[in-house]
Amino acid sequence: MSRLRTRPTRDDTRDKLFEAAARVFEAEGIGGASIEAIAAAAGFTRGAFYSNFKSxxxxxxxxxxxxxxxxxxxxxxxxxxxxxxxxxxxxxxxxxxxxxxxxxxxxxxxxxxxxxxxxxxxxxxxxxxxxxxxxxxxxxxxxxxxxxxxxxxxxxxxxxxxxxxxxxxxxxxxxxxxxxxxxxxxxxxxxxxxxxxxxxxxx
Missing domain, CATH: 1.10.357 (Tetracycline Repressor; domain 2)
Known part of the structure; x- marks a missing residue:
């Protein structure tokens, strides 16, 4: 039997970061939103953010x-x-x-x-x-x-x-x-x- 996937795929992670970023941008403004806040809102670490985006x-x-x-x-x-x-x-x-x-x-x-x-x-x-x-x-x-x-x-x-x-x-x-x-x-x-x-x- 194939193993059940327990870790999100790259697309799943990106989609969650998109959703989280939109919420943080609307709440804090685009300029004031930090990478830490976006990652936290998505339930990820800074490392997960930087594995997908450089900035x-x-x-x-x-x-x-x-x-x-x-x-x-x-x-x-x-x-x-x-x-x-x-x-x-x-x-x-x-x-x-x-x-x-x-x-x-x-x-x-x-x-x-x-x-x-x-x-x-x-x-x-x-x-x-x-x-x-x-x-x-x-x-x-x-x-x-x-x-x-x-x-x-x-x-x-x-x-x-x-x-x-x-x-x-x-x-x-x-x-x-x-x-x-x-x-x-x-x-x-x-x-x-x-x-x-x-x-x-x-x-």
């Missing part, structure tokens, strides 16, 4: 990368089921955030982490790589959905993806500053309103 910055980059990868997978899974844009947006709005990764559950923490990393100029190319991946995802969604509804035609899906991504990030920043007047679904509501205003909504 807090490397942990943050890994969390951002994991979030982008999971976001792409979630959206492509939805797109496989809903090629109509209205149906896709409705499914996206109804998605259960509680089952997502830490940054998927907390868009505000996601934005804070991006701004934190962007302060270090040498780290910006890594952010740019993830930004391009997010742009491509949106452009692919636009192209796929307009094939099923010619009225949803975008002459330049890549540029439209840039516009939508800037709109999404803008609403995240506004929600960070003024959550009382910026609902969590502001971005999706804005897309719906824009499509109605430009006559691109499905009949």
């Amino acid at each position: 807090k910055d490397e942990l943050i980059i890994a969390m951002l990368e994991d979030h982008v990868e999971q976001s792409i997978k979630r959206n492509l899974d939805l797109l496989a089921e809903h090629t109509d844009l209205d149906e896709f947006l409705a499914a996206l709005k109804a998605m259960d955030r509680s089952k997502q990764d830490p940054l998927g559950r907390s868009p505000l923490l996601h934005m804070e982490m991006i701004l934190y990393v962007a302060r270090a100029e040498k780290r910006r190319p890594e952010l740019a790589k993830r930004l391009r991946a997010r742009r491509k995802l949106i452009a692919d969604i636009i192209q796929a959905t307009q094939q099923t509804n010619p009225r949803n035609h975008a002459r330049n899906p890549s540029w439209m993806a840039s516009v939508l991504l800037a709109l999404e990030d803008g609403f995240r920043l506004h929600r960070l500053i003024d959550p009382e007047t910026t609902p969590a679904d502001s971005f999706l509501r804005a897309i719906t309103d824009l499509r109605r205003a430009t006559g691109l909504a499905s009949s």
Whole structure:
């Protein structure tokens, strides 16, 4: 008989560190959070942390990368089921955030982490790589959905993806500053309103 695994795998450890880091960042702030606090919140030692990440910055980059990868997978899974844009947006709005990764559950923490990393100029190319991946995802969604509804035609899906991504990030920043007047679904509501205003909504 095979032995039961009693020690966590590397992926298990990383996932627990991601979850713990998100809690500590939200409680203490990203700048004030220590590696010791993150490791303790995950139930690990400093050694376990350093066996996975060289620094807090490397942990943050890994969390951002994991979030982008999971976001792409979630959206492509939805797109496989809903090629109509209205149906896709409705499914996206109804998605259960509680089952997502830490940054998927907390868009505000996601934005804070991006701004934190962007302060270090040498780290910006890594952010740019993830930004391009997010742009491509949106452009692919636009192209796929307009094939099923010619009225949803975008002459330049890549540029439209840039516009939508800037709109999404803008609403995240506004929600960070003024959550009382910026609902969590502001971005999706804005897309719906824009499509109605430009006559691109499905009949």
